[in-house]
Amino acid sequence: MNKKNILAGVFGAAMCLALGSCVNNNGSNDQRLYYPLSNCFAIVTDMSDGSMKAIKGVNYNLDLNITKSTAEVGITGLELPDGAKYPGIDLSGLRVATDKNWTVVTAANPGVEVAGFGVKPTFSTFKLQILDRVVGQAYVPSLAISYDMNEHYHVFSSLSGQIVTGTSVATAQNGSEFENNSALIGLSFDVETMKVIIELPASQFAAGMPAQNIVFKDVPFIISRNGIANISVDNLTPFIGETPYPNFPITNLQGVYDFVGGLTLNFTCTLGPAPYDVVITAKQS
């Protein structure tokens, strides 16, 4: 079943990723991997008053030196609330480690180079976590980046499009359960509108229900400075095949999405006369 093709919203919002493998780059014998991570969003929090600003179109270029376990990161498109707009920032001196299947790039105080800008920003507590992943036949990594700038701003960045896999359990009124262990969920975060599109391809909530590609559009969310998104809406009309289905209303939708830890989503789906309480738990890996 080609669920990947159904996640149009996720891939539409996500960047076009191309994992480049540059071996023997620049004439050296080091093995390197190059990640052009484009079209990320950034949540910039003013640490003095807690105000937050969302930015789209931030790009990170991650250059991993596998041989030396070091990394360099290039940042473009970043704009701070005070108006500072950096055309390009290069960070160096980053260390590479692994944590389960994640590649973790950290630096307490990375070296900073800025082209065409008089005053260099300072970076501290830089942490980039990336999970290499192929979904269907597409490379769709998971990503979470956090760092402090100028000891004044905290930045959390990730990809707009997210994919998690896990289990959905639908409980009918009579207590019977229908479980799907191959649930695939796509989330497309728009930090300007603060709405997320949730795609549930090939979803089934009852044994006799045909599998359908269900989309929850424009679900409000709030996101903490550390990258935890809380999703909540009292009721919404699902879309199936680009058509609203008001006779299958979704109510009491609550969810928490951790860009590293996964998704927990609860809602009530009414199919005909009977409501089903659905619980979805899913992870990036």
Place this chain on the structure above:
Amino acid sequence: MTNFAVVKSRNFILGLLLAGFLPVYGAEYGDSVREAHKLREIEVIGMKTDPASASVDGPRTAISGAEVRRLGIVAVKGVGEIAPNIYMPDYGSRMTSSIYSRGLGARMDQPVVGLSVDNIPYLNKDAYDFSFTDIERIEVLRGARALLNGRNTMGGQINVYTLSPLRTKGLRATAEYGTANSARVSAGYYDFVSPTVAMGFTAGWGRTDGFYTNELTGDKTGAENQASARWKTVWRPNAALALTNTAVFGHTRQKGYPYAPVETGIVAYNDTCAYRRTTFADGITVAWAGKRVVVTSNTSVQYMDARMDLDQDFTPAEMFTLTQASREWTVTEDLFTRGSRGKYSWLGGVFAFYRSTDMDAPVTFKNDGVATLIEHNRNQANPIYPISWDTRKFTLGSVFDMSAGGVALYHESALRLGNWTLQAGLRLDYEHTTLAYNSRCNTGYTTWHVLPDGSREVYSHTPINIDDGSGLAHDYLELLPKFSAQFAFAAEHEAFASVSRAYKAGGYNTQMFSDVLQQRIMEVMGMAQLYTLEDIVSYAPETSMNYELGVRGGMPDGRLKAELTAFYIDCRNQQLTVFPPGSVTGRIMTNAGRTRSYGVELTASWRPCDNLMLRGSYGYTDATFRKYNDGRTDYRGKYVPYAPSHTLFAECNLNMPAWRFLGVTPGADVSVRGVGRIYWNESNTLSQPFYAQLAASVNFTADKWSLRLWARNLTGTDYDVFYFMSMGNGFVQKGRPRELGLTLRVNVNLRR
């Protein structure tokens, strides 16, 4: 063990030229096996047989030309039950030639029994069902025959031989008329055109109204017109060389697939069901006999142009139709040598083939199909945003370009050690298959929004433009060993045993492409695809290990002969026809897992006196799944569907020369055929119990003519011959009812 002459020297071929011809027509019913032996002594050239003798080891059923005429066998399907555990149901059209043997078989695509006609191997079972004219004999070689015959002979090999102009001379004509306005006419002329060249020309025509009526249209379903012609040339330029060329043409036009819903049993559908087929084949056999070796080449070229139109829902509603139009070319070459030295004999050769098929198989959704299957189902789920399709008819187009080519090397050696004959052989089969496809659909629908006041406005319009194309290729390599032993423990008595490996070729699920297209359309509408082409487009070869043990014997005078065989088959990746989930119409071939089959076969013939012949055969098969789970149901332990548990044939033939009057000798023949139980599905919830059909005839034979009055299914046994599902509904085809008729044959030698 009957002694067969093996071609060993050029003198034998000279003897062949001088042998004259056998009055085949005159051997009305004689011992079919003895008659076949005589024929083999004369024309063993071109036949590929085990090296130990000119006959074949293992169980076999021989049907002489006289028996073909006496039993009213007009096509290959008539051989079923006479050969035990061979079942060829007559349903659908001449395109459907499903053959089941010992629990093996499939309704679609690859056959489990091979067919050769005058040494022309037919690789596509769509061409298996043709009308017989002037048949000399039929051999049914039961059990796996992969060593010498290669692919698709897991359940046996059927060899059909038409009359040879070397042994037949003069004019032969047949005229037959029977129930359902069924008529057949054929004529053939055989003669030497020179001292070394003999030719035979045969032409035939037949028609029938069919036995069923479409209650909706009043048309006779199963109606057919068919014609055929054959030109056979035998040339013996010298004592060492023999050439035989057979060119055969066939054309058939059929109407109707007489399928009825299980609930009503009434055939009633509105759209056309028809089948048209034109075939041409030419095969040339060249045999050269050296001092110690005979080299034979069988070359054939075949062409088939066929078209099937189906009302795929088989209901009065205008739901959807299927057309399958194909053109196919096949080329085969089999080059083998055989020889012997003392107690050692051998046979070895190489076989190659290439088959190319172009197929166009569109499925057309019509008004009721659009309304019921698409609009109604969709709008029931969302009445506030209903859809309306752009057109009341649209097509799911599928075009295929398929090819299969292969080459095989084989060798078998035999060693006689006293009463023992030991044989061992190996075949290496390589096959390459390709499929290029293009699936397309151009249609669309409008989504409406029903407003609170009941009016509606356009919400959106969704065009559906699908144009998918790709290609696939597979390679298969099979090693097929065989070991056999025969022990002659007494005169005219021997025991035999064999172990062999066989396989049925893999292929592609072309019938599923329209279903996948339907799913792509449903995906646009928001339904998840149940499967993709990658999931279901191809199926792997089916392989089997076959074990046989048997004994055959008879009285020295040949009046009593019997053969008893026990077999066990371990089949892996058995190919089964299953219906995919959902209310779709296509069937897919899938590799089921593992099955096992065991059983016994008994054949016997007895001539207590010269004028009375008793003959019978019985087959029992227990074929069950050892491992088969389709993801929803575990069918382990269930019987394999469509393959019967029992087959039965019994015949009593009486010639009454004492009652000869005015040069006419009367005779009578009574026979019974039985088959069943046949399970119709993997879950074994539906089946056809065992049933039997009685046939009888009275014949009057003179020197140059004969008249036969016959009846088939004399007691009017009611049975279902086929069951299938379409759109979640079950359909059956009833078996043929009672038939009465008469056949007049004339045989005149015009040369003085």
